[in-house]
Amino acid sequence: MDSIIEISLVLLKGIKVTLIVLFFSIIFSTVIALVAGLSRSSSNLLLNKFTGFYVEIFRGTSLIVQLFWFSYALPGLFNIHLGSDIWAGILAISLNYGAYMSEIVRGSIAAVAPGQTEASIALNMSKFQRMRMVILPQAVRMMLPEYGNYLIQILKATSLVSLIGLTDILYYGDIYRSTHLSEAPIVYLLVLIFYFILALPLIAFTRKMEKVSKKGVAHG
Amino acid sequence: MTWSWEVFFEVIPIIFKGMWITLGLTIACYLFAVVFGFFWLLLDRVPLKAFRWMIKWTTEFIRSTPPLVQLFFIFYAWPMVPVVGVSLNPFTAAILGLGIHFSTYLSEVYRSGIEAVDKGQWEAATALNLSTQQKWLKVILPQAIPPTIPMLGNYLIIMFKEVPLASTIGVVAMLHLANDYGAQYYKYVEPLTVVALFFLLLSYPSALLIKKLEMKFNRRFDKKYITES
Amino acid sequence: MSEPIAKYRDVHKSFGDVEVLKGIDLDIGPAEKVALIGPSGSGKTTIIRLLMTLENPTSGTIEVNGKNLWHMESKNGLVPANEKYLREVRGDIGMVFQHFNLFPHMTILENCMTAPIHVKKESKASARKRSLEMLEKVGLGDKVDLYPSQLSGGQKQRVAMARALVMRPKIMLFDEVTSALDPELVGEVLEVIRDLAKEGDMAMILVTHEMDFALDIADRVLFLNDGVIEADGPPSEIIGNPQSERLKDFLSRFTSSNYSHS
Numbered sequence: 001m002d003s004i005i006e007i008s009l010v011l012l013k014g015i016k017v018t019l020i021v022l023f024f025s026i027i028f029s030t031v032i033a034l035v036a037g038l039s040r041s042s043s044n045l046l047l048n049k050f051t052g053f054y055v056e057i058f059r060g061t062s063l064i065v066q067l068f069w070f071s072y073a074l075p076g077l078f079n080i081h082l083g084s085d086i087w088a089g090i091l092a093i094s095l096n097y098g099a100y101m102s103e104i105v106r107g108s109i110a111a112v113a114p115g116q117t118e119a120s121i122a123l124n125m126s127k128f129q130r131m132r133m134v135i136l137p138q139a140v141r142m143m144l145p146e147y148g149n150y151l152i153q154i155l156k157a158t159s160l161v162s163l164i165g166l167t168d169i170l171y172y173g174d175i176y177r178s179t180h181l182s183e184a185p186i187v188y189l190l191v192l193i194f195y196f197i198l199a200l201p202l203i204a205f206t207r208k209m210e211k212v213s214k215k216g217v218a219h220g
Numbered sequence: 221m222t223w224s225w226e227v228f229f230e231v232i233p234i235i236f237k238g239m240w241i242t243l244g245l246t247i248a249c250y251l252f253a254v255v256f257g258f259f260w261l262l263l264d265r266v267p268l269k270a271f272r273w274m275i276k277w278t279t280e281f282i283r284s285t286p287p288l289v290q291l292f293f294i295f296y297a298w299p300m301v302p303v304v305g306v307s308l309n310p311f312t313a314a315i316l317g318l319g320i321h322f323s324t325y326l327s328e329v330y331r332s333g334i335e336a337v338d339k340g341q342w343e344a345a346t347a348l349n350l351s352t353q354q355k356w357l358k359v360i361l362p363q364a365i366p367p368t369i370p371m372l373g374n375y376l377i378i379m380f381k382e383v384p385l386a387s388t389i390g391v392v393a394m395l396h397l398a399n400d401y402g403a404q405y406y407k408y409v410e411p412l413t414v415v416a417l418f419f420l421l422l423s424y425p426s427a428l429l430i431k432k433l434e435m436k437f438n439r440r441f442d443k444k445y446i447t448e449s
Numbered sequence: 450m451s452e453p454i455a456k457y458r459d460v461h462k463s464f465g466d467v468e469v470l471k472g473i474d475l476d477i478g479p480a481e482k483v484a485l486i487g488p489s490g491s492g493k494t495t496i497i498r499l500l501m502t503l504e505n506p507t508s509g510t511i512e513v514n515g516k517n518l519w520h521m522e523s524k525n526g527l528v529p530a531n532e533k534y535l536r537e538v539r540g541d542i543g544m545v546f547q548h549f550n551l552f553p554h555m556t557i558l559e560n561c562m563t564a565p566i567h568v569k570k571e572s573k574a575s576a577r578k579r580s581l582e583m584l585e586k587v588g589l590g591d592k593v594d595l596y597p598s599q600l601s602g603g604q605k606q607r608v609a610m611a612r613a614l615v616m617r618p619k620i621m622l623f624d625e626v627t628s629a630l631d632p633e634l635v636g637e638v639l640e641v642i643r644d645l646a647k648e649g650d651m652a653m654i655l656v657t658h659e660m661d662f663a664l665d666i667a668d669r670v671l672f673l674n675d676g677v678i679e680a681d682g683p684p685s686e687i688i689g690n691p692q693s694e695r696l697k698d699f700l701s702r703f704t705s706s707n708y709s710h711s
Contacts, residue, residue, distance in 0.1 A: 076408060159289055185300050203280065
């Protein structure tokens with residue numbers, strides 16, 4: 001029992017970094033996903049192809065490879081130093097999940113029934129008004145459950161930043177384990193429980209959104 | 221440190237050797253997950269509510285926590301567990317860790333496939349007086365499995381991209397070789413770029429293939445087809 | 450007849466290799482009530498979708514209020530219309546769809562108010578007042594805060610009509626507005642259209658399979674077959690006393706009670 005408390009206190013030291021990486025990765029990847037998803041739904045061919053290229057590159061390679069690339073290769077190659085490794089981690093996770101999530105944005109926009117666009121043309125709305133008032137509100141409802149699932153994926157992905165030396169929950173777990181080898185089972189079990197506790201609100205959000213998305217959408 | 225084509229071409233064959241391990245590990249993990257996924261589905265049919273509730277939260281737990289930590293648990297912690305604990309080599313630990321993690325996703329895929337089969341099919345099978353086994357083998361599964369094939373394919377690609385996690389417990393595949401090379405010569409750009417390129421070369425065509433499959437199955441199994449037949 | 454409000458001149462429309470309209474010439478007078486009948490695939494719906502600018506013609510011209518729909522004047526002669534021009538010309542046209550196409554994320558009232566506020570820049574208060582009037586008119590004054598999913602098909606279609614009416618169109622297009630409804634709900638929708646027709650000041654083009662309804666409210670019936678207008682005249686002539694074999698054949702698919710009286 002004592003060791004559970006002791007280990008938990010050690011792991012708590014890492015929660016700040018995990019939460020910072022999680023928070024900024026969610027913000028950035030959401031913005032990227034919306035911009036990229038709208039670009040891919042646009043009729044501007046150049047914008048469309050360029051965004052498609054970005055999406056395929058980041059979906060086609062592995063997040064952990066991207067993470068190492070941003071933290072080891074990028075600084076050397078372009079002499080870009082992202083200040084600290086935390087930004088390399090956030091950037092890699094955001095670009096990776098931004099690419100994945102842009103596909104739900106694009107898919108949801110495409111899934112809104114064509115009759116909705118026709119009705120808004122018949123009411124003489126402009127292209128921008130059609131997107132803002134009719135298509136996007138319905139598309140967003142459709143994407144929410146999957147968005148929730150991706151938030152959980154992002155939480156899991158934050159554990160990778162320990163590999164580039166950031167002091168997150170897993171990092172402190174590893175440190176503790178390296179000096180208390182026989183306590184490894186309890187250490188990693190507690191690390192898992194920490195992540196699960198952080199995931200619970202995201203799981204609840206996803207469940208709620210599944211209910212919300214069933215209402216107020218005309219599927220195409 | 222700048223980009224060097226010389227280094228780039230030098231590391232290609234080195235990384236290429238790791239590709240077979242990456243691919244082999246992907247397939248091994250995938251097969252494990254495909255089989256183990258059914259196992260969750262079976263456990264979910266045990267007629268004991270408390271047990272099913274436990275299974276539900278166990279899978280939720282596995283799904284919502286980082287596979288990297290699960291990998292560490294199996295590799296570093298499992299040998300220390302009293303009585304049942306055994307030491308595993310990195311390769312086996314990776315198969316177990318990633319395999320179990322993704323089996324929870326695959327069981328959801330199976331479930332969605334089964335739930336998508338029209339209720340009328342069950343009723344028709346009952347009306348024809350088929351046995352439980354016949355119902356599953358002749359009526360339900362032949363309709364439930366094909367529509368899930370694109371999703372199953374997608375998970376193969378997703379797992380392929382998760383396999384480099386195994387380098388953290390010492391499986392010497394592409395990423396591990398790249399990092400070794402980097403540490404030895406302090407040249408990371410080229411080997412890591414080569415690894416990324418290998419991933420892209422393998423996963424992009426596979427993704428296109430799956431998109432094609434998806435369209436094919438959507439045509440065959442759209443709602444109209446199912447209700448009219 | 451006074452100056453037509455809509456003019457089709459040699460309009461052709463193809464989808465891929467299939468030519469759906471093979472040269473349509475048609476004038477619609479202001480306040481005229483026109484019923485479009487014909488077998489499915491004859492191009493009825495395409496005629497009104499062209500007018501609503503949901504499709505563009507492969508060749509030929511369409512004018513509304515003397516303005517070319519799909520082409521605008523520029524110093525280089527006629528050029529394809531841009532979005533801004535289209536929005537100018539289609540302001541006089543409204544449409545009711547077969548599948549209602551209500552906005553599911555808005556209440557009934559919001560469905561009606563959104564366009565006047567954002568498209569016509571009316572004040573919220575006046576848009577609301579007019580929306581409530583129109584909803585009252587279609588008999589749904591007590592349902593304004595419900596969502597479309599809470600209504601029956603017939604009620605949805607009446608909301609769709611109120612939504613279009615709020616925009617004060619000069620031409621209203623009805624695309625098989627009763628085809629998606631359960632038989633017992635058809636009457637309430639036709640009743641609203643009948644009332645609108647009696648008011649008289651709005652031109653109406655109805656694509657319909659309801660023969661006795663067409664006979665009852667239309668000033669003019671067009672029989673469309675295989676992409677051309679085969680017959681054009683008052684309903685008593687076209688439906689009551691058909692001349693061509695094809696028209697007779699088409700009408701015979703509807704039970705006689707549907708069109709023989711009056």
